[in-house]
Amino acid sequence: MLQQLDIMPSTLSARQRPRSLDKTPDQWLRWILGAGIVVSILSFIYFFQQGITTDFYDAGARMLITRRVVDSPTPGLAQLGAVWLPLTHIAALPFIGIDWMYQTGIAGSLVSMASFVLSLYFVYRLSTLLTEKRAAGLVGVLVFVLNPNILYMQSTPMTELPMIAMAAGGCYYLTLATRNPDKRRWYLWSGVYLALGSLIRYENWIILFAAVPLLIYSFARRRFAWARLEGTLIYWGYWAFFGIAAWLAWNLLIFGDPLYFQRGEYADPSNWVFEGSQVVGNFPMALMTYIFAILSTVGPMLIAAIAGIVIYLARTRLRADSVMPFLPLALFPFFVLVVFVGQRPLDVPQITGGVYNIRFGLIMSLPVAVFAAYLASQHRFLIGTVGAAAVISAGVLVGTLGIITTEEARIQVNPDQVAAGEWFADHYHGEWMLLESFGNDIFQHTAGIRLSHVIYEGTYQTWELALAEPAQWAEWVVMRPAVGQGQPADKLWRTYHDDPGFHQDYELTYNNPGLEIYRRRPASQ
């Protein structure tokens, strides 16, 4: 009997089973991702050749922080500090030890470029999920990829693209979760993406928090019993809030205060209260400021997206399975609010005349792409129309405002620190130096100094000892005087500039309005 059983063929082999259309590999997606990689590389080469991929102040600073994990008197993950969220730095770690990758910022640009391709993947997935049309998904990708500001930011070591990629992943999987609430894997993956995002930018925290009421709404519309609602929410939130919990724990373990990133001596400057702008306290002005920031960075496709949102709302009527695509829009009221209360400065040419932080508007490119795709899906004619509009929108952007994020980066170039760094690179031979790193990042990055011989506020006890007796420790001392609003003198300038004892030991060898470089007198060794 058993022998008979053993040779009996399968009643229905895998090959015979009908394949669902949904399971077939999406050839479009392969082409889109392939093209995305090519676009990413070409864009990087274009901006790199212009020498502007590290123009943002933060670009050099982020490279410096990452490098210190492997190159510092006290190397280790603690060097990631508590000023900025750490994930993009950790992602750049495999490349940061290679000098030219560190110096050129490519170590960080690679992270942005990979995030760009990942963003494309999710824009396509989310668009096709909502529209059930691959052509509409392609339109969404076009809207996203034809934005020159996106192409520039993906070439820099900044965090905009990683942030968008993680938000897009979280949004996509949460949309799947609200459509199939019994599928556990969607809670896991949405949670993972949102958690990773929360370790990249604090704005992702807002998206994460906004997901909670949206999930509750979706579950309530499905008439989940309380126990199921609560249990599912905990199951999802377990990983989703892991990033925030880990960051608070990190701050507690390393710096003794879970909110050190907010309350510490070197808290993220983007959290500083910014007063004096004409938009602070003026809600209509704050609202218009952020809308102009979106228009300046995303372009006229914003109008198509608004039309798409209206149609989507009318068709889906806030059903339980339709609310999650709105998740990235949570950042819209958030930015309006923070501009209104003066929590963050934001300048737009149309109102305040500047461009500082205008890249905040770029974050809306994700929902703009998805809802423009939704608009395109409404009629065959609209597919081509919206696609063509994306091309025209890119032309309008470049033709009117230029690639405005490059302008924002350009004004952040610190010529004093760059000049000092270039001078120092010619006079430095690996000696020990003392400086306050915070605020002097560009000097250090430009000078290409040997970070393992730099004593700064992140070298713990050595920092305190060296501050007390600099001549015992450092050949070079670099200090920064006050430079305009928001750039106060650093700790070394405040400590030593008027200290005669210090000047007995050190002589000024280089200075410009933004930086002073001292060298130890031979007799003081």
Add this chain to the structure above:
Amino acid sequence: MNFTSTFSQRVSRPANTSAQQQLSSGQISFLVIAASLLLVGLIMGISPLTYLMVGVLLLSVLYLVQMGFNIFLLYSASLKGAISDYAEEVAALDWGTLPSYAVLVPLYKETAVLKQLVINLSNLNYPKARLTVYLLLEGDDTPMLEAVEAMTLPSNFRKIVVPVSHPRTKPKALNHSLQFVEADLCVVYDAEDRPEPDQLLKAAAGFLNSPPEMICLQGKLHFHNPNFNWLTRFFAAEYAGWFTLVVPGLARNGLLLLLGGTSNHFRMQALRDIGAWDPYNVTEDADLGVRIARAGLKVKALDSVTWEEANARPWSWVKQRSRWIKGYMQTYLAHMRNPLRLLRELGLARFLAFQVMVGLGPYINMVNPLFWLLTVVYFITRSGFIEALYPGPVLYMAVIAASLGNLIAIYMSLTGAMVQGEYGNIKHMLLSPVYWSMMSVAAWRAFRQLIFNPHHWEKTQHGHEPEVVPAATSAPALAFAASGGWRGLDTSDVRVDKQSVAEPVAQ
């Protein structure tokens, strides 16, 4: 009849893997040499701190390995093909040629659940002429013998009395039964089991549609009483996580599948050929899983549930878990008598899986409290001595293992509760470390027993809390219940569910 002699004439064990002997001479020599080398190192001036640092380093690596293995299983279990219910194959079954099936039920002091058992097994949807249920009774278990004697059992039920001899274990009873049982397929159930009625059909369909080297199908075990108290909540979630994540993950990758004690279905001839169960191993099921793999045969996961009763009393739970952990320790020692041969027979992937699950698992439970204590003491005292144990890279490994590793372990419990649909229990799973601390107690108890009482089988008592009243849902069960079939037993709580009684199956 002396089973051992009879049985050993019919089968040949490929390697000496019996737990009758704890340590082989080679293992004893290895331990002695290792201890001597450590001692020599101390005498030659290697500081105890160095030993501790190396120990912490090794354990941190092992924790990371276990974490990576859990992630791998979680990922694998989410893929298609990890587990099958053979639904299409069941629909295509030819009822006239179904294989003969033997259900083996070892019973010892189980009078409290006997009537439930008869109903539950009568509910199995399988041609009665092809199905025989064997109740395996211990020769000195008088109350049980009397209780069964007092019953008018369904016609396809048989009883086998196991003579009193040592060791007093379940696998010995199972082995004894094999000389009386002739069937194509067999399955083992425990006394309190309530298998899904179609389980035998699914298993038969699975065997019929699998190659001959697939000799075992492991069903899923779930508890019917997850909400009885705090302990059953954790236990049920752990079980659900094991059978929903770990077993399918292992099966999908063709890795070592350690069988659960019940609901494992076998091709009988193959079971005999590989030597059946080791009567001296107190987790004979896990040992059998290893031997199946060593013989180049396969186990698959069956998507069919058997409902069991979760142990609801903490000390009883500790005793039960002690036996399981002791059994793993026995299994590890038994199969590691010749590690190279084991590696050759299992292949690298399954050999590593064996090391992680059987070798590492029990001892991780033993060292957990030590590391918890170290962590707490460090955060209270910021002790320089503890810092010295964790130089840079070791610290990173330990922190990742302690944070992410524990989070993943808790997540498996959360998933277990989610799988069961016990949403109200999910929040409780966040307190899993409390449950783990009980595992540590059990692990140390198991270790002590391994040394002093290795073959002692600690009996788990069932029927201590209200079961769902068994319902007769098949024609044989209905007939049995309606006939007032048992004499001398209280039948007042037997519910006959006439609404859901299945039509008599074609025979």
